[in-house]
Amino acid sequence: MNRTTHVLLTGALTAGLLLGSVPGISQVPSAYAQTTLSVTADTNTIVAEGGYSSDGEALGGVPAFLTVADSQNRIIHADQLKTDTAGRYRFEWTMANDAPTGTYSVKVRIEGEERASTFSFTNSRTFDTFLPVALSPYRFTGELNAGQSQAVLYDKDNGLTISSAQGRSNVDVNLYTAQNAVRSAYSSDSSTNYLTISVPTRDLDAVVTVPGGVIRQMLTSYGEDAHLLVAAEAGSYDLPLAALEPSILTGVKEGANSDLTFSIRRLAANDAISYSINSQLNTLKATRVASPTEFAVTAHYNGQSIPIRDYGRNYVRYSIDLAGSKANHGGSYSALFRHPVNGELMTTPSALYQDYSGRGKLVISRPGNGIYAPINAFRTFDDINTPNRSYRELELLASRYVIRGRSETMFDLKGKITRAEFATLMIRALGLADKQGTSRFGDIPAATWYTDTVNIGASLGLINGYSSYAFGPHDNISREQMVTLLARGLQYVTERPYVDTVRVLGPVPKRDEISTWARDDMALAIQTGILVASDFQDFMWAGYTPQADATREEAGEMLYRLLAYLKLI
Numbered sequence: 386m387n388r389t390t391h392v393l394l395t396g397a398l399t400a401g402l403l404l405g406s407v408p409g410i411s412q413v414p415s416a417y418a419q420t421t422l423s424v425t426a427d428t429n430t431i432v433a434e435g436g437y438s439s440d441g442e443a444l445g446g447v448p449a450f451l452t453v454a455d456s457q458n459r460i461i462h463a464d465q466l467k468t469d470t471a472g473r474y475r476f477e478w479t480m481a482n483d484a485p486t487g488t489y490s491v492k493v494r495i496e497g498e499e500r501a502s503t504f505s506f507t508n509s510r511t512f513d514t515f516l517p518v519a520l521s522p523y524r525f526t527g528e529l530n531a532g533q534s535q536a537v538l539y540d541k542d543n544g545l546t547i548s549s550a551q552g553r554s555n556v557d558v559n560l561y562t563a564q565n566a567v568r569s570a571y572s573s574d575s576s577t578n579y580l581t582i583s584v585p586t587r588d589l590d591a592v593v594t595v596p597g598g599v600i601r602q603m604l605t606s607y608g609e610d611a612h613l614l615v616a617a618e619a620g621s622y623d624l625p626l627a628a629l630e631p632s633i634l635t636g637v638k639e640g641a642n643s644d645l646t647f648s649i650r651r652l653a654a655n656d657a658i659s660y661s662i663n664s665q666l667n668t669l670k671a672t673r674v675a676s677p678t679e680f681a682v683t684a685h686y687n688g689q690s691i692p693i694r695d696y697g698r699n700y701v702r703y704s705i706d707l708a709g710s711k712a713n714h715g716g717s718y719s720a721l722f723r724h725p726v727n728g729e730l731m732t733t734p735s736a737l738y739q740d741y742s743g744r745g746k747l748v749i750s751r752p753g754n755g756i757y758a759p760i761n762a763f764r765t766f767d768d769i770n771t772p773n774r775s776y777r778e779l780e781l782l783a784s785r786y787v788i789r790g791r792s793e794t795m796f797d798l799k800g801k802i803t804r805a806e807f808a809t810l811m812i813r814a815l816g817l818a819d820k821q822g823t824s825r826f827g828d829i830p831a832a833t834w835y836t837d838t839v840n841i842g843a844s845l846g847l848i849n850g851y852s853s854y855a856f857g858p859h860d861n862i863s864r865e866q867m868v869t870l871l872a873r874g875l876q877y878v879t880e881r882p883y884v885d886t887v888r889v890l891g892p893v894p895k896r897d898e899i900s901t902w903a904r905d906d907m908a909l910a911i912q913t914g915i916l917v918a919s920d921f922q923d924f925m926w927a928g929y930t931p932q933a934d935a936t937r938e939e940a941g942e943m944l945y946r947l948l949a950y951l952k953l954i
Contacts, residue, residue, distance in 0.1 A: 430477060430478070430479045430480075431453065431476070431477070431478050431479075431480065431491060431504075432475070432476065432477050433451055433475070433476040433477075433491060433493050434473070434474060434475035434476070435473070435474060435493070436468075436471070436472045436473045436474070437449070437468050437472045437473075437474070437495055438472050443468075443470070443471050443472030443473075444468060444472050445467075445468050445469055445470040445471065445472055446467050446468065446470075446882070446883070447467060447468045447472075447495060447496060447912065448465055448466070448467055448495070448496075448882070448912065448913050448914060448950065449465065449466055449467070449468060449474040449476075449493065449494070449495045450463070450464070450465045450492075450493070450494040450495070450914050450949065450950070451463065451464045451465070451476040451478070451491070451492070451493055452491075452492045452494075452949075453478065453489060453490070453491055453492075454489065454490045454492075454777060455485070455487060455489055456487045456488050456489070458490070458776070458777040460777055460778070460781060461484070461489075462478055463949045463954065464476055464478065464952075465914070465949065465950055465952065468495075476493075479740070480506055484506060486506060486507045487505070487506065488503055488504070488505050488506075489503065489504055489505075489506055490502070490503050491503070491504065494914055494917060495914075496889070496911060496912055496914075499917060513711065513712065514708075514709055514710060514711055514712060515707040515708050515709065515710050515712055515739070515743060515744060515745030516708060516743040516744050516745075517706075517708035517709070517744075518706060518708065518744055520585055520587075523537050523539035523581070523583035523585075523616075524539070524583040524584070524616040524617075524621070525740075525744065526581060526583070526614060526616050526621055526704075527740070528621075528704050528738035528746045528748050529614060529621055529623040529702055529704055529748065530579050530581070530612070530614060530623065533577075533578075533579050534570065534574040534576055534577040534579070535570065535577060535579035535580065535581050535614075536563075536566040536567050536569070536570035536571075536577065536579070536580045536581070537566075537580075537581045537582075537583060538558060538562070538563060538566060538580075538581070538582050538583070539581075539582075539583035539585055540585050543562060543566070544558060544559040544562030544563050544566065545557070545558060545559070545582070545584075545585070546559065547584075547585070547586065549586055549588055552588050552589060552590055553588055553590040553591070553592065554584055554586040554588040554590070554591045554592070554617070555592050555594075556582070556584055556591065556592065556593040556594065557594050558582060558593070558594065558595050558596060558599060560596045560598045560599060563580065563595075563596070563599040563602070564598060564599060564602040566580070567580055567599070567602045567603055567606050567607070568602065568606055571606040571607065577606075577607065578607040578608070578610045578611055578612055579611075579612045579613075579614055580599070580603055580611075580612070580613055580614070581614040581615075581616060582595070582613075582614070582615050582616070583616045584615070584616065584617040584618070586617075586618065587618050588617075588618060589618055589619045589650070589651035590619070590648075590649075590650045590651065591615075591617035591618065591619070591647075591648070591649050591650070592646060592647070592648050593615050593617070593646070593647045593648075593649075594644050594645075594646050594647075595613065595644055595645045595646075595647070596643070596644050597637045597638055597639070597640060597643030597644050597645075597686065600613075600626065600634075600637050600638050600643075600645065601638045601639070603626065604626065604638065609626075609627050610625070610627070611625070611626045611627075612624065612625050612626070613626060613645070615647045615649065617649045618651075618706065619649050619650060619651040619678050619705070619706065620649050620651075620678050620680065620703060620704055620705040620706055620746075621649075621703065621704045621706075621746075622647055622649060622680050622682075622701075622703055623701060623702040623703070623704075624647075624682065624701050625699065625701065627699065628696040628697075628699035628700075628701050628752075629684070629693070629696070630693075630697070633684050633691060633693070636684065636686040636687065636689070637684050637685070637686050639686075640686025640687045641686070641687055641688075642685065642686070642687075642688075643684075643685060643686035643687070644685050644686075645682060645683070645684055645685075646682065646683045646685065647680075647681070647682055648679070648680070648681040648682075648683075649678065649679075649680055650678065650679045650681075651675075651676050651677075651678050652676050652677045652678065652679060652756070653676075654676065658677065658723070658728075658756065659676065659677055661728055662677050662723060662730065662756075662758050665729075665730045666721075666730070666758065666760060669730070669762070669786065670762065670764075671721075671760040671761070671762040671786075672713070672716070672760060672761045672762065673758065673759070673760055674707055674710040674711070674713075674718065674747075674759045674760060674761050675705055675706070675707055675710055675747075675759045677723070677756050677757065677758045677759075678703075678705050678756070678757055678759075679755065679756045679757075680703050680754050680755065680757070681693075681754050681755075682754060693754060694725065694753055694754055694755070695752065695753045695754075695820075696752045696753055697752060698752060698845070698877055698878075699752055700734075700750045700751060700752050700816075700878060701750070701751070701752065702748060702749065702750050703748070703749045703751075703757065704738070704746040704747060704748045704749070705720070705746060705747045705749070705757065705759050706745075706746055707745040707746060707747060707759065708744070708745070710745070710759075712739075712743070712745065713761050715763055716761045716762050716763035716784060717761070717762060717763065717780075717781055717784035717785055718735075718736075718737035718747055718759070718760070718761050719732070719733075719735045719736075719747075719759075719760060719762070719784070719785040719786075720733050720735040720747055720749045720757045720758060720759050720760070721733065721757070721758045721760060721786070722751065722755055722756070722757055722758075722816065722819070723755060723756040723757070723758065724818075724819050725755055725819065726819075730758060731813065731816075731818045731819065732785055732786045732787050732813050732814065732816070732818075733749060733750075733751050733757065733816040734749065734750045734751060734814070734815065734816050734948065734951075734953030734954065735747055735748060735749045735750070735757075735785075735953075735954070736748050736952075736953075736954055747759045750816070750952075750953050751816040752816070752817070753819065755819075762784045762785075762786075763780070763784050764780065764783040764784045764786075765780050765783065766779075766783070766790045766794060766795055766796035767794045767795055768795050768796055768797070768798055769796050769798060775798075775938050775941065775942040778941060778942045778945035778946075779796065779938070779941045779942065779945075781945065781954070782814075782941055782944065782945055783796075785954075787810065787813060787814045787944070788810060788941050788944075796937065796938075797937055798936065798937060798938040799936050799937070799938065800936065800937045801861040801934045801935070801936065801937070802861065802862055802867075802935055802936065802937050802940045803858060803859050803860060803861055803862060804848075804856065804857055804858055804859075804860050804861075804862045804866070805835040805838075805839055805856075805858035805859065806835070806862075806940075807862045807867055807870065807935070807940055808835070808838055808839050808842045808847075808848050808870065809834075809835050809838040809839070810940065810944060811842070811847065811870055811871070811874050811944065812838040812841055812842050812847070813838070814944055814947075814948060814953075815874055815877070815878065815953070816953075817841060817845065818837070818838060818841070820841045820844070820845065821841070821844070822837070822840035822841035822842070822843060822844030822845065823840050823843075823844060824839065824840045824843035824844065824850075824856070825853055825854055826839070826843065826850050826854060826855060826856040827854045827855065828855055828856055828857065828858060829856055829858060835858060839856060839858060843856075845877060846873065846877070847870065847873045847874060847877060848870060848873070861934040861935070862934070862935050862940075863931070863932050863933065863934060863935060864930075864931050864932070864933055864934075864935045864939065865899060865900055865903035865906075865907060865931040865932060866903075866935075867935045867939070867940060867943065868903065868906050868907055868910045868915070868916070868931075868943070869902075869903055869906045871906075871910060871915055871943060871944070871947050872905075872906035872909050872910060874947055875909070875913065875915075875947060875950065875951065878951050878953070879951060881909070882909070882912065882913070884905065884908045884909045884912050885908075886904055886905050886908040889908040889911050889912055890904065890907065890908050890911070893907075893911070895930055895931065898930050898931050898932060899931045900931070900932065903931065907931065910943075913946075913947075913950045914946055914949075914950060915943050915946045915947055915950065916943070917946070
C-alpha cells in the first residue's frame with residue numbers, strides 16, 4: 386500500500402489541495418502523514434503539524450522538512466526537525482510584515498514524500514529598510530538562541546564595565562557578578578546553557594573580555610554544551626565552548642590571568658580590505674548590504690595570547706545586523722568569507738533572519754573566524770529559468786556563488802559532473818575552502834583549480850580515491866559516489882543519524898543495483914531528504930540507476946538538500 390499524505394488548510398489560506406499517494410512507487414510499507422497548514426491573519430504565522438506512522442506504528446526520530454516559497458518559486462524559508470517518539474511534528478514560522486503581497490507555497494517532506502499547498506499573504510506594513518535592534522533591556526539575539534533560557538549581562542549595573550572612545554567600546558565582565566548570574570540562571574532552569582553579554586552602545590567596534598573564571602563556572606553549571614554569546618552593534622557571536630581546542634579551553638579555564646577576548650568590528654569604508662572586497666563584489670555583480678564585519682577571538686593564559694582562527698570541524702555561528710540596509714526580496718541574502726591568505730571571497734553557509742517587526746540579520750555558520758561580507762544577489766541561467774523540479778534550488782545556489790554555469794548564460798542541466806568538480810562544490814558549500822590539506826593522490830597535480838579543494842577533502846576524510854594514490858579527478862562521478870560524498874559531508878558537520886537501511890531501501894526501485902559500500906549512505910540520503918520521491922520516479926521511468934553518471938542538475942539539487950538538512954542555508 387502506498388503512503389498517502391493529506392493536507393488540510395484552515396484560517397487565512399485561500400486554497401486547499403487534497404493529495405493522494407506518490408504515483409509509481411510500489412511495495413512501500415503502509416504509512417501516512419497528516420498535516421495541517423494554516424496562516425493566522427493577525428500574526429502571519431504558518432503552522433504545519435502532523436504525525437507519521439507505518440502500519441499503525443509511530444515512526445519517531447524521522448526528519449521532516451518544511452519549505453516556504455514565493456510566487457516565483459524562490460525559497461524564502463526552510464526548516465527541519467525530527468518527529469517525536471509519538472511520530473508527531475510541528476513547524477511554526479512567522480512571515481515578515483514587509484514580505485511582498487502575493488501567493489506563497491508551503492511544502493512538507495518526510496522520507497522522500499512531499500506534499501504542498503498554497504496561501505495568500507497581504508503585507509500589513511512596508512519597510513524600505515531593515516529596522517535597528519533596540520538596546521533595552523538587552524539586545525535581541527533570537528536569531529541565534531531563539532527561546533533559549535539564558536543568563537544575560539547588559540549594563541554596568543549587572544556586571545559590565547564599559548569605556549567608549551573613537552567608535553570603540555571596551556567591555557570588561559565582572560568575574561563574581563557573571564559567576565552568580567550563571568549559577569542563578571541554571572538553578573532556576575536546568576536547561577539553561579547560554580551566557581549572553583549584550584554590549585549597550587552603538588559603537589561599531591566592540592572588544593569584550595570574559596574572565597577565565599566565568600568560563601570555568603559555565604562549564605561547571607552548564608556542562609559541555611555551554612554557549613557564550615556576545616551581542617554588539619555590528620553583530621553577534623555565538624561560541625559553543627566545546628568548539629575550542631581542548632588544551633586552549635583548559636588553559637583559559639585554569640590558567641593564571643586567563644580570559645577570552647572577543648572582537649566584533651565593522652570595517653570602515655576607507656579600509657584597504659573594504660576597497661578590495663568592494664572591487665571583488667563589483668566583478669561578481671553582487672550588492673553589498675552592509676559593510677564587511679570581522680569576528681575574532683583571542684585566548685589569554687599563563688602569559689600567552691593565542692588568536693583563534695580555526696575551530697576544526699566545529700561550526701560556530703555569527704550574525705551581522707542589517708539595520709539601515711534596503712530590504713530587497715528580489716535576490717538571495719548570503720555572506721562571502723574573505724580568505725585570510727589570498728583575500729579571495731568565498732561562499733560560506735548563511736541565511737537571512739527577519740522577524741515580524743522588520744529587524745533583519747544575516748546568520749553565518751562556519752568553523753572559523755574572520756571577515757564576512759553580507760551581500761544580496763540574484764543569478765540565473767537561460768536553461769534553468771523555466772519551471773522544473775530543481776530550478777529554484779539551482780538559482781539559490783547560483784545566487785550564493787556556490788555553483789557556476791558552463792558559461793555566463795548556460796548552466797548545462799544534463800551535463801555530467803566530474804569527481805573533482807563535485808568535491809570542489811561540496812567543500813565550498815560547507816565553508817571549508819580555507820582549510821589546509823594534503824593528499825597522496827598521484828593524479829592531483831599542483832596548482833590546478835581543484836588541487837586545494839581535493840586535498841582539503843582528502844585530509845578531512847570527506848573524499849576517497851580509487852586507491853590511496855589515485856583519485857580520478859576527471860572521471861564523471863556516479864550517483865552513488867555523489868551520495869556517499871554528501872553523506873560524509875553530513876557526518877562531518879553533525880552526528881550521523883541512525884538509519885534502518887533495509888526498511889528505507891525496501892521501496893526503492895533498482896535497490897539491488899546499489900553497490901554494497903553505498904547502501905547505508907543511500908538509505909541515509911533518503912531518510913534525511915537528500916533523495917526524494919521525484920528522484921525515485923526517475924530511477925524507474927528515466928532509466929535512472931545508482932551507478933550511472935550524475936548530472937549537474939542532480940548535483941545541485943542534492944547539495945541544496947544537504948545544506949537545508951544541516952540548516953546551513
